[in-house]
Amino acid sequence: MPGSLILSTLLFAAAAFFLGRAAARPFGTGARSRPVYHGALLALWVALPGLAVTVAWALAQPALLDRLLLAGLPAGSVDAIGTGGRALVLAQIHALAEGRALPHLDAVIVEAGARLSRWREIGRLALFATVAATLLVSFLVARTRITPRLHARAAVERALTVGLVVCASVALLTTVALLVALLRETVEFFRLVPPAEFLFGTNWDPQVAFRSDQIAGTGAFGAASVFAGTLLVAAIAMAVAVPLGLLIAIHLVEYARPGTRAWAKPALEILAGVPTVAYFFAALLAVAPAIQHAGRALGLVVSPNSALAVGLVTGIMILPLVSSLADDALRAVPQDLRQASLAVGATRAETVLHVLLPAAMPGILGGVLLALSRAVGETMIVLMAAGLVATISLDPLGTTTTVTVQIATLLAVDAPFDDPRTLAAYALGLTLFVVTFGLNLLALRLVRRASRTDAS
Amino acid sequence: MTSLPPPDVRRDARRRRRRAVDVWLRRLGAGAVVFALGLAGLMLTAIIVASLPALTQTTVRVDFEIDPTLVSATDPAAGDFRAIVARGAAALFPDAPPAEASAAQRILTPAATRILRQEVLRNPDLIGRRLALAVPAAGPYDQLARDHVDRQAPETRRQLDDADIARFDRLTADGRVARSLNFGLLFNGDSRFPEVAGLAGAITGSAMALAICLAICLPIGIATAILMVEFAPRNRLTVVIEANVNNLAAVPPILYGLLGLAVFITCFGLPRSSPLVAGMVLALMTLPTVVIATSLALRRVPMAIREAGFAVGASRYQVVLHHVLPLALPGILTGAIAAISQALGEAAPLLLIGMNAFVTSVPHGVTEAATTLPTQILLWSESPQPGFVARAAAAILVLLASLVALNGIAVLLRHRAERRR
Numbered sequence: 047m048p049g050s051l052i053l054s055t056l057l058f059a060a061a062a063f064f065l066g067r068a069a070a071r072p073f074g075t076g077a078r079s080r081p082v083y084h085g086a087l088l089a090l091w092v093a094l095p096g097l098a099v100t101v102a103w104a105l106a107q108p109a110l111l112d113r114l115l116l117a118g119l120p121a122g123s124v125d126a127i128g129t130g131g132r133a134l135v136l137a138q139i140h141a142l143a144e145g146r147a148l149p150h151l152d153a154v155i156v157e158a159g160a161r162l163s164r165w166r167e168i169g170r171l172a173l174f175a176t177v178a179a180t181l182l183v184s185f186l187v188a189r190t191r192i193t194p195r196l197h198a199r200a201a202v203e204r205a206l207t208v209g210l211v212v213c214a215s216v217a218l219l220t221t222v223a224l225l226v227a228l229l230r231e232t233v234e235f236f237r238l239v240p241p242a243e244f245l246f247g248t249n250w251d252p253q254v255a256f257r258s259d260q261i262a263g264t265g266a267f268g269a270a271s272v273f274a275g276t277l278l279v280a281a282i283a284m285a286v287a288v289p290l291g292l293l294i295a296i297h298l299v300e301y302a303r304p305g306t307r308a309w310a311k312p313a314l315e316i317l318a319g320v321p322t323v324a325y326f327f328a329a330l331l332a333v334a335p336a337i338q339h340a341g342r343a344l345g346l347v348v349s350p351n352s353a354l355a356v357g358l359v360t361g362i363m364i365l366p367l368v369s370s371l372a373d374d375a376l377r378a379v380p381q382d383l384r385q386a387s388l389a390v391g392a393t394r395a396e397t398v399l400h401v402l403l404p405a406a407m408p409g410i411l412g413g414v415l416l417a418l419s420r421a422v423g424e425t426m427i428v429l430m431a432a433g434l435v436a437t438i439s440l441d442p443l444g445t446t447t448t449v450t451v452q453i454a455t456l457l458a459v460d461a462p463f464d465d466p467r468t469l470a471a472y473a474l475g476l477t478l479f480v481v482t483f484g485l486n487l488l489a490l491r492l493v494r495r496a497s498r499t500d501a502s
Numbered sequence: 503m504t505s506l507p508p509p510d511v512r513r514d515a516r517r518r519r520r521r522a523v524d525v526w527l528r529r530l531g532a533g534a535v536v537f538a539l540g541l542a543g544l545m546l547t548a549i550i551v552a553s554l555p556a557l558t559q560t561t562v563r564v565d566f567e568i569d570p571t572l573v574s575a576t577d578p579a580a581g582d583f584r585a586i587v588a589r590g591a592a593a594l595f596p597d598a599p600p601a602e603a604s605a606a607q608r609i610l611t612p613a614a615t616r617i618l619r620q621e622v623l624r625n626p627d628l629i630g631r632r633l634a635l636a637v638p639a640a641g642p643y644d645q646l647a648r649d650h651v652d653r654q655a656p657e658t659r660r661q662l663d664d665a666d667i668a669r670f671d672r673l674t675a676d677g678r679v680a681r682s683l684n685f686g687l688l689f690n691g692d693s694r695f696p697e698v699a700g701l702a703g704a705i706t707g708s709a710m711a712l713a714i715c716l717a718i719c720l721p722i723g724i725a726t727a728i729l730m731v732e733f734a735p736r737n738r739l740t741v742v743i744e745a746n747v748n749n750l751a752a753v754p755p756i757l758y759g760l761l762g763l764a765v766f767i768t769c770f771g772l773p774r775s776s777p778l779v780a781g782m783v784l785a786l787m788t789l790p791t792v793v794i795a796t797s798l799a800l801r802r803v804p805m806a807i808r809e810a811g812f813a814v815g816a817s818r819y820q821v822v823l824h825h826v827l828p829l830a831l832p833g834i835l836t837g838a839i840a841a842i843s844q845a846l847g848e849a850a851p852l853l854l855i856g857m858n859a860f861v862t863s864v865p866h867g868v869t870e871a872a873t874t875l876p877t878q879i880l881l882w883s884e885s886p887q888p889g890f891v892a893r894a895a896a897a898i899l900v901l902l903a904s905l906v907a908l909n910g911i912a913v914l915l916r917h918r919a920e921r922r923r
Contacts, residue, residue: 199817203817203818203819206819207733209725210725210726210728210729210733211729213721213722213725213726213729214725214726214729214730214743216722216726216789217726217743217746217747217750217789217790217793218742218743218746220750220761220786220789221746221749221750223761223764223765224753224757224758224760224761227760227761227764227765228757228760231764289534290534290537290538293530293531293533293534294531294534294535294538296527296531297528297530297531297532297534297535298531298535301527301528301531301532302531302532302535306535310535310539313539314538314539317538317539317542319843319847319905320542320847320902321843321846321847321848321849321876321898321901321902321905322847322848322849322850323847323849323876323879323880323898323901324545324549324847324898324901324902325545326880326883327549327879327883327894327895327898328545328546328548328549330883331548331549331552331883331891331895332544332545332548333545362538362541362542365538369538393520393521393523393524394524394527394528395520395523395524395526395527395528396520396523396524398527399527416752419752419754420752420754422754423753423754423755423756423757424754425754425755425756425849425850425853426849426850426876426880429880450754450756450850453756453760453854454756454850454853454854457759457760457763457853457854458853458858471760472760472764475756475757475760478754478756478757479753479754479757482752482753482754483749483753486748486749486752487749489752490748
């Protein structure tokens with residue numbers, strides 16, 4: 047219902063735009079603004095009150111009706127059962143009003159359900175009438191103000207500025223909401239599990255704490271082992287991606303013929319755009335079994351979801367990021383340095399190793415840190431290793447678990463929102479946020495410094 | 503007493519060593535490029551090979567007698583289609599004892615009843631007639647038809663016993679077994695049975711989520727960039743917004759899932775597993791991409807354009823909307839491409855808001871339960887039945903193909919925008 051009302055309000059506003067523009071046409075060059083702005087202003091004057099009424103009504107009506115319903119019930123029938131009972135009674139009334147049949151209900155409640163659906167019908171009609179009246183009145187009032195002396199453009203531009211600020215605040219609000227959501231649940235979680243135990247405890251077994259005879263936080267939420275698994279996977283990924291990415295960047299910048307560069311660079315960019323779920327599937331299908339076979343040939347016992355396989359595929363995923371950022375950093379080194387080095391007789395390799403790499407180091411380090419933050423936050427590829435018990439072990443051939451996997455598996459069950467498992471997921475999320483935030487801050491500062499020296 | 507070699511020989515040795523380092527660095531670099539691209543190529547090949555079985559489907563042609571006593575013409579929806587399927591399956595082996603009828607029915611997919619029902623409801627004239635329908639074979643028989651079953655293995659170690667295999671071989675000899683292109687993969691909803699499971703629900707869910715995501719993130723992102731670049735000259739607000747956007751761009755995607763769960767689902771009470779929430783979460787995730795790309799594009803528009811506009815008396819908005827924005831359009835479209843790729847391929851935040859639910863129906867609205875392509879791939883690839891893994895691989899190919907297609911459209915648009923300059 048509000049949806050169709052909003053749509054008709056917008057249609058009415060569109061009509062107002064054309065009417066306003068037509069009304070301003072005869073003003074000619076005597077007007078302060080062009081006809082388009084008169085039309086736009088009229089449309090704004092019509093749409094904004096209409097939308098405001100609709101939204102306010104839609105927000106206020108349910109709460110108001112609930113209060114009226116409770117007041118309408120016979121005294122004493124609800125107060126005796128407390129707030130929980132009140133919510134239950136309301137839920138029953140709402141179900142009845144939506145046409146669902148419920149057995150064994152008080153006659154009072156059945157009657158209230160009928161009353162609610164009647165009220166809703168009245169509310170719908172009243173809302174429609176109110177919006178229609180608002181639209182009409184605001185149109186008529188605004189129409190009288192469309193005169194040649196009206197500074198329509200200035201008014202429209204003021205409204206646009208408000209719109210821009212509202213849009214720009216969405217990004218800020220996202221951060222605030224993210225922080226508030228993570229912090230609130232984490233504080234709640236730390237009431238059950240002391241922070242020191244969460245950060246340094248080594249016993250991670252979130253399923254145990256769900257048992258009713260056990261007090262949550264008896265050591266089942268020690269996340270150190272989860273952190274260790276994350277670090278192991280990230281370390282393997284970096285061991286793959288950093289050397290390979292650097293070699294690729296050096297090759298493409300210093301050695302490759304322009305023809306090779308012309309196809310290799312876009313190919314790497316395509317790789318960077320491949321969805322991680324594709325990497326996840328390839329890891330599951332090809333890489334993990336291949337590593338298992340290779341391990342068996344060498345006489346090693348390799349788990350089917352080894353940390354090595356997960357790290358390797360994650361490394362390949364972040365490889366294009368490392369190589370493209372290192373590529374940028376190397377190419378940002380001033381040409382003079384390169385030519386001076388070659389002029390005194392250094393080979394290409396010596397130029398790269400002794401001149402270009404040191405000069406490009408801040409940019410390269412920034413790229414590496416960004417890639418590390420991606421590897422730590424990667425979820426899909428490491429899901430391969432999901433559902434496994436966390437133990438502190440740095441054995442790359444065994445199974446492992448990471449922060450992201452634990453978040454995904456803890457929230458996979460539809461547990462109540464104040465469940466310690468749900469809260470633990472938010473605590474892990476906050477840890478992840480803090481770590482990646484620090485890495486990004488450092489990385490951006492390094493990259494920015496690198497580009498500044500280039501500009502000077 | 504040996505004498506040292508003459509100086510030029512030593513210099514030659516050193517020169518050779520230095521040259522060798524150079525050659526080795528070049529070879530290592532070329533090796534790294536070949537290794538990385540080769541490994542990616544291998545992964546793609548593995549996915550394509552794995553998807554091949556899902557591209558075709560083994561079907562069995564069955565003659566169904568649509569008996570008017572079982573399905574009345576006045577109310578076909580209430581008909582007993584189960585019985586018709588049972589009779590049709592039994593009729594495949596007219597000389598077999600009735601005790602084997604259920605074994606014959608197991609050759610067909612358990613979804614055969616639903617398929618027949620849909621067919622008859624769509625075309626009620628069939629009632630009272632005979633309908634020859636190619637029904638997908640059940641999973642184990644599909645494997646058998648592809649020679650993936652080891653007939654020499656002891657009976658206890660395979661799903662089908664010798665009698666089952668003999669029965670299927672007879673159908674093959676009768677010419678009733680065929681292998682056809684698996685259009686159901688694109689047009690069916692999800693199912694418990696791999697032979698009839700398809701991507702229609704996931705594709706619809708992804709399209710809805712993507713449309714909502716773009717409808718939110720493009721206007722808001724472009725507006726944010728305009729405010730940052732064109733209106734607020736380096737005051738504290740723009741610095742905060744810019745730093746904040748740069749930081750948001752690097753927040754791990756899964757955290758947006760936590761945000762969506764806490765705010766949209768728990769706080770606002772929006773339905774779980776719905777494309778609406780998925781689109782909103784993806785919009786927040788892709789917002790920084792759009793803002794960064796748009797502000798880059800705006801900054802690249804020459805100052806002279808703006809100054810020329812101001813010189814003839816245009817207001818700031820007229821300069822931005824009439825001159826700067828059209829010139830920045832190609833760069834903004836590049837940002838839109840990146841946002842599309844990101845939104846279509848990302849699964850991690852969608853897991854937390856329940857987009858990996860088992861949903862068999864194709865969603866008709868943005869608040870209905872649905873899956874998306876990446877979460878459907880995850881669901882299928884974790885399933886133990888062999889048919890589902892092949893379907894997951896095929897779904898990845900569908901995802902990659904739609905990414906390529908959407909990128910192609912955006913590149914074309916960018917081309918046109920660039921030409922118009």
